[in-house]
Amino acid sequence: MSTLEEKTIHSEEIFSGKVISLHLYDVELPNGKQSKREIIKHPGAVAILALTPENKIIMVEQYRKALERAIVEIPAGKLEKGEDPSECALRELEEETGYVCENLELLTSFYTSPGFADELVYVYLAKGLTKKENSRALDEDEFVKLEELTLSEALQYIKEQKIYDAKTIYAVQYLQLQEALNKK
């Protein structure tokens, strides 16, 4: 894959915030010419497809300032520095939903926007849920509403664009696939 490489000639940090940082790169292209790349660095995140004993999906409704609206997503959160993704998944599940789980399985991981950002999301499946008394609190600037959806309700939410983000649409399609495979 080496012939496609874009070598760094110069890089500069334009902004460093509490979540993301912005970097400008001057790169040398495979044909020897130069171009610029605008890159966002992000700590990475986890997302959890958590299923109740009744096979309902636990969802959180949350306002997303980038979209200027609330959407319904599977629980998710950013990795803390040096945090193991599976530990982060257990922490975020408890913080956002009050549930702890017996079984946690990594389904996949993906870069969300490789054209401009290095954010990598780990998607987990959580089963064997139990509600915990006195569960860990949300971050002080996080406000979410919990919902439990059947697969067909989740598909309807996708149609209505209440569910509207990559990780949640992936997770709902994952359940559709499992159902289709089990019915064969």
Place this chain on the structure above:
Amino acid sequence: MSTLEEKTIHSEEIFSGKVISLHLYDVELPNGKQSKREIIKHPGAVAILALTPENKIIMVEQYRKALERAIVEIPAGKLEKGEDPSECALRELEEETGYVCENLELLTSFYTSPGFADELVYVYLAKGLTKKENSRALDEDEFVKLEELTLSEALQYIKEQKIYDAKTIYAVQYLQLQEALNKK
């Protein structure tokens, strides 16, 4: 959904580049307290799951500076100002692969990273492909290598993390689902 709203108190553009811009918001939270949000604005994008008559998936290998490596993705590209997503899909398919298609169907659309970016990706299914002589050229800073993969080869690429981004993993899972449904 109004009770979750984060009202803008102040916003500021920190950076405006050729692809993205970075904005800082001071917001009022639902509890009346304040917080800051770091937001990336992006023009949006399209991605195309293009299937050959032999049911192979057309993929492009491309160096992603954000990841400092090349990955294999379905063809994709940014929306130009005011461009219709389906027109953009036809344009990007031709530019990146040299193919034109008879049938183009919108499969879904999703926000890739709603926590910090407004990038919306439209994912299309393209069938009835024919190779075009003298097809439109790539942007001058774009370099891609074409590959055609069977579904099982694509699944193997996901395992090997050669395919490693949300839109492509969604598209491959979409094909798995169609195959499972057709076999029922």
